[in-house]
Each structure stands twice: as C-alpha cells, then as structure tokens.
Amino acid sequence: MTGHVLEVKDLKKEFTVDTGMFGLPLKVRALDGVSFAMRAFDTLGVVGESGSGKTTLAKIIAGLVPPSSGTAVFDTGVIGNFRKDVQIIFQNPYASLDPRMRVGDAVAEPLVIHRMVSGRKGLQDRAAQLLETVGIEPSVMNRFPAQFSGGQRQRICIARALACEPKFLVLDEPVSSLDLTIQVKLLELFRQLKERYRLTYVFVSHNLGIIRYLADSVIVMKDGRIVERGDCADIFSAPRQEYTRALLAAARG
Amino acid sequence: MENLLEIKNLRVEFGTEGKPVAAVDGVNLSLRPAETVVLAGESGSGKSVTALSVAGLLPPEAVIRSGEVIFQGRDLRRLSGGEFDRVRGREIAYIFQEPASYLDPVYTIGSQIAETLTLHQGLDTGAAARETLSLLALVRIGEPERVARSYPHQLSGGMNQRVFIAMALACRPRLLIADEPTTSLDITIEAQIISLLCELKEKFGFSLLFITHNLAIGRRIAERIYIMHRGTVVEEGSPQSIFNSPAHFHTKELIAAYEKIGRVK
Amino acid sequence: MRKNPYLTAGVVIIGLMSLAAIFAPLLSPYDPSVIDHANLLSSPSASHVMGTDSLGRDLLSRMIYGARISLSIGLIAVGISVILGILLGALAGFYGGWVDTLIMRFADIMLCFPTFFLILAVVALTEPSIFNIMAIIGLTGWMGAARLVRGEILSLKEREFIQAEQSLGASHARIIGLHLVPNAMGPVMVHATLGIASAILLESGLSFLGLGVQPPVPSWGNILIESKSTLGIAWWITLYPGLAILLTILGFNFLSEGLKKKLG
DSSP, X not given: OXXXXXXXXXXXXXXXXXXXXXXXOEEEEEEEEEEXXXXXXXXXXXXXXXXXXXXXXHHHHTTSSOOSEEEEEEXXXXXXXXXXXXXXXXXXXXXXXXXXXXXXXXXXXXXXXXXXXXXXXHHHHHHHHHHHHXXXXXXXXXXXXXXXXXXXXXXXXXXXXXXXXXSEEEEESTTTTSOHHHHHHHHHHHHHHHHHHTOEEEEEESOHHHHHHHOSEEEEEETTEEEEEEEHHHHHHSOOSHHHHHHHHHHHO | OOOSEEEEEEEEEEOSXXXXXXXXXXXXXXXXXXXXXXXXXXXXXXXXXXXXXXHTOOOTTEEXXXXXXXXXXXXXXXXXXXXXXXXXXXXXXXXXXXXXXXXXXXXXXXXXXXXXXXHHHOOOHHHHHHHHHHHHHHTTOSOHHHXXXXXXXXXXXXXXXXXXXXXXXXXXXXXXXXXXXXTTSOHHHHHHHHHHHHHHHHXXXXXXXXXXXXXXXXXXXXXXXXXXXXXXXXXXXXHHHHHHSOOSHHHHHHHHHIXXXXXXX | OOXXXXXXXXXXXXXXXXXXXXXXXXXOSSOTTOOOGGGTTOOXXXXXXXXXXXXXXXXXXXXXXXXXXXXXXXXXXXXXXHHHHHHHHHHHHHHOHHHHHHHHHHHHHHHHSOHHHHHHHHHHHSOOOHHHHHHHHHHTSOHHHHHHHHXXXXXXXXXXXXXXXXXXXXXXXXXXXXXXXXXXXXXXXXXXXXXXXXXXXXXXXXXXXXSSSOTTSOOHHHHGGGHHHHTTTOHHHXXXXXXXXXXXXXXXXXXHHHHHHHHO
C-alpha cells in the first residue's frame, strides 16, 4: 500500500440475465476492467449515465456484490474492521430503512451489532446524538420511517451509517431522488461530516453539478470502463475525451 | 391576445374524512397560445396537482373545492364527462415523469398509438398505422417500424418518453402539459428530450406548461416562470426578472440550489 | 364496520366461540360427562337447550367443551406448522442454492401425499391422543407457510434496507429474524387463519372416524359419531355439531378475507 486507502485493480463484473423460456441466458458486462487508487480523505466523484457500471462499482467497493474478477483492496492499517469502517448510503431513501423499525432503533442498531454501546439508556442517548448531528430532532426517535419525508429519511440513513464511526463512505446517488433544494442541504451536510469526522468518500452521481461541488478527483465511466480521470477542476475546464465533453455540453444546456 | 388557459383561484383538497388538506390553495395562472411556461417548486408545492386539475386527471381522493379552470374560453369544470374526454386527449395532452408506468405493458407501442388515433380522430386501421409511423419519426425515433413493434419494457426510458410525446401529439393538442418528464432520465437524454419538445412546439405552435423542481430548465426554455410553494404561487415573472431580482425567499432558495448544483458553469 | 365487513364478521364469530371455549366451565349448564339415564336422547327443551345424547349427557355442555378442544387443537396445530414453515421458508429464501432446492423439493414431496391419508396412516400406527393429533396436523401442514415466506423473502432480499443491514455488519440470523421475517408475516397471517379452519376440519374428521379425540372427551367430531345411528330420531345430535363446524370454518374464512383486505 503506497499511501492509498483503496486500490482497485482490473475489476470486472458479469451478470447473467434470463431471456425468457426459449432464450439463452445473456451475459451482461457491468464492469469491464476498472482500476484506480484513492488517497485517504479524498472525495472521488464517479460520473456516468445509467448502464455505465457506476452503481455496480459502488456495491463492489461496499462489499455487497462480489466481483467476477479483479480486486478492490482497502489499506488494513486504516480500514481495520470492514463492516464497521466502510458504509454505504443508497439512492432510494424510501427503501433503505426497515419499515417496521422505529427510526431510533434503526440508528442504534449498528451500536448493538458492533457492541459499541450497551444498555438501553446508552443506546438511546447515542442515537439521539447521531440524529442531532444530521439535523433531525431527537424527539422523533419513536416514529416510523413512513412518517418522514425522503430528505429526512436519507438523513436518518446517514445517522445510522455514522453510528459505526466509519472511515470510508460509499455514496450511491444519495440525493438523486430528492428535490434540488433538499439536495443542496444534504450535500452541505456531507461536506460538514467529512470535515468533522475525517472521512473519505466515493460519490457516485450522474449530476455533474453535484460532482463539481463536492469532488476532489473524478472518474468518468461509460459501458463499464473508465474513459477519463483526473482532478475535478481539470475535468471540468479541459476535458480530453469526446464523451466527457458531450456530458458537459448536455449539462450546460 | 386571449389567454389559452386561465386558472383562477384554484383550491384543491385531499382527504374527505377528518380535516381535508389543501394541496393547492388559491392559485392563479395563465398561459397564452404558443407560450412556454415553467411551473417550478419542490415536491408538495402543489405544482403537479395544479396541472392534473387542468387535465382532469386528479385522483379520486382529490376535490376541487373552488376556482375556475378556463380553457379556450370555457370553464372546464362545467363540462360533462363526455365533453371533457373530448377536450382531454385532443386539445390538452399530458406527459408524465415515468412514461413506462403509463404505457400498457401487454400491447405494442404501435397499437397503443394507433388506439389514440382511432379513438380521437376516427382513423381506420391503415391510416392509423401510417400516421403512427410518421409520429414516431416526428419525435426523432430512428427505426419507427421496429419501435412500433416493440413493447414498453423493451425500450429505454428516453425512448419511452419520446413514444409518449408522440402519443401526446397525435391529435395536435393546443396545450401540452409536461410533468417532470425528464427528472428520471440521464443528462444527455434529458437535454435531447427538452430540445425535442422545443422543436415540436416551434413546429406545431402548441403551448407548453413544463413542471419541474430544477430552475435550470426554467432558465433554458421558459418565457415565463411561476414559482409555487406550499400550494400557492409565490412569484411570477420572466426568467430574467426571476433570476436577477427574486423577491420571495423560496425563489431565492431555488436559485441558490440551481447555482450550486443545478447547472455546470 | 362497513369498511371491512368480513373482518368484523370473522372477529365476532370467532371471538364469541373463543369466549365460549375459554369460559366453558362458567357457561356450560351441566358437566359434559354426567350421564343421565332418565333423559336419554331427549329433544331440545328448556332444561336441555340442545337436547341430550344417547347417554343422557347435555349436548350444549358437550358442545361448549367441544369448542375448547377443537379450537385449541386448531390453534396449536397451526402454530406448529407456521413456526416450522417460517423457519424452513426463511432458510430456503435467504440462502437459496442447494438449501433452497432441498427444502422445496422436500415440501413438494410432502405435498404429493394426500394429507388426510397420511395422517390416518400415522394415527393408525400410533395412539390417537390430542397431543398426537396436534403434532401430526402441524408437521404435515408447514408447506404452505414455507412457500409464502420464501416468496416474500426472495423479493425483500433485493430491497435496499436489507443490503443496508448487510453493510452494517448484521449477522444472517439478525437479518432473517429481525428484518426479513417480520416483514414477511402479512401473507402468513392470512394463510394461518385459513389453516386453523382446515385443522379443525381435519380434527373433526379424524374424531368422527374414531381416530382423533377419544370419548369421553367431547369434540364436535366425536359427538357426530352418534349421528350415524341416531339420524332419524335425534336430529339435534347431527345438526348442532355440524352447524358449529360450519360456523367456525365460515368465521375463519371471513377473518382471513378481512385480514387479506386489511393487510393489503
């Protein structure tokens, strides 16, 4: 490990898709050889359209999907306990929380799983603290997810992820399904949390505006491959590849 | 010039038991012929409900409590069911955010478009089939025959949206209401769809009421912008006046969000 | 009430029966096993509202105690099958692969047997007792619940909140027990309600054949044993148990429809 917190080498992922009764199963290449390295405390922006493989990449890094070949290796000096130090926030806040669990309990669950706090009072206090950190009134701890808006639910998911005291956060289009004004507020929150807790981010988005706002370095993905990479400022001011230029042109309207 | 559409003091409530909630509370909006108006606001601001009221597509739990919806001089609320059906589909067309959910999955695209044509224009099968292909070409679909034979789930989101636009244009409406049609599409496709809508508007001269939560679209295509917040219109004006001198705090919020992430410099 | 008439009807019927069953000693006018030679096969009257059987025992009292037996057998048998079904269905749904294949093929095999005859065979080999009946009905009825739970879990598995639990480091047991199963319970509840009805029917059938609840313990099924020989002369012995069984099945069916509607 050469000062990199994450090294991804030639990552490939194939899915087999059913094509009905008479069709032969199709092999879909979601990732076709992706390699990059990340420094600690960096925010890596992953840009791409649907089908580019960015979500698959996020899930592999977060350890939810095994790659078909290739590796994604964390620096064990920094990331000691994978399931605690690496967390993921999903795109759909409406499906990311167990609908039958009170939000206070959902936020406290990691504390129980990793035996970080014991006793009912301890758990409650810590959950209240975490909720406050993300801007949710602790008094609503006993409510169910259905009683919250999309933006609020996403904050609750963030509080839950923070309960693990993670070092590395994978953010898979965490604000795409929310209104623009709410998006801005959540992005501000992500910025603050990064400062306060010294986090490293992989931020996946198809919105170039967001990437520009948050990312330090950027990789542009298309059809399972990285087509361009570089510092955020460089990518936006002097894109080298045709595809990157097309994306920027579309975003500029 | 007479207004094509005039909404006066519209109030729409949800929930018949207990205390009804006003999703739209005293909205005034007007649209001239061949004008592009953007209706912007957050979720819950009432923008979709306002649009659905015009098209008569409100869900059963919603009730128009008061107000007028005047289209081409006639109050739509006073029309009978049959008369309204003729207006909707022929004079007023509506496109949605998720086109695939509004297309029947068990019928081919071609048959669904042809159905609209037979229903509203009384075309026979042959004429409907020909018109279907020309409509698909109009929305810049490269292989109209192949697409006409396909089913909705076989096409991408962007493609389905084009198909839906084709269906909407089948009867040459006077008013096209687009309710966040590009929110779930990739940026390059979004750009294409918006260009397409503008082109078609130039060509056919309909009025476009575009609903969105991103002011970027307002800046790009609107002649006038209405800002809605919590059920009322809080500000209205040309894109220049909205962006250069916003009055209401929510407008300022929307502009700030747009400045930060809604566009790329 | 108007919103979900089935649920209301079901709750009322089963509720009343359950109350009768629970409060049997208080409600029943006579001891159900007391033999009264003076009143053999007497028709319904003021002193014996449902008449008496061939041993002079009050039918109403036997019916009320019979409710106790039938309902508890139904409940416990279904309890056993639901617990077994949830366990096996959850494992099959969660792990997939050979675990799934093994469990589901086993379920398929069990479903091939006509349950009633399977139960008859087992009962013929073992001693008929209330406990055995509960166990056998329970052990042969888990397949439906297992399939339902497996189905629900297969679809829930893909939802983000389950993936979130994985990334938080939750153990499999935690994910299955705390998150998947509770969210899969809806269809199981509906199924279980119907299951109680069939269990009661099964028990009645077995008791009628003499292979279930043994006299003198009253069960609606074994009260009906006498109906074979007394049909022409003592219609009440056939009518009341038959009606009770009918009403119970109806009640549980209503309950299940009502639950289905409520749980959407």
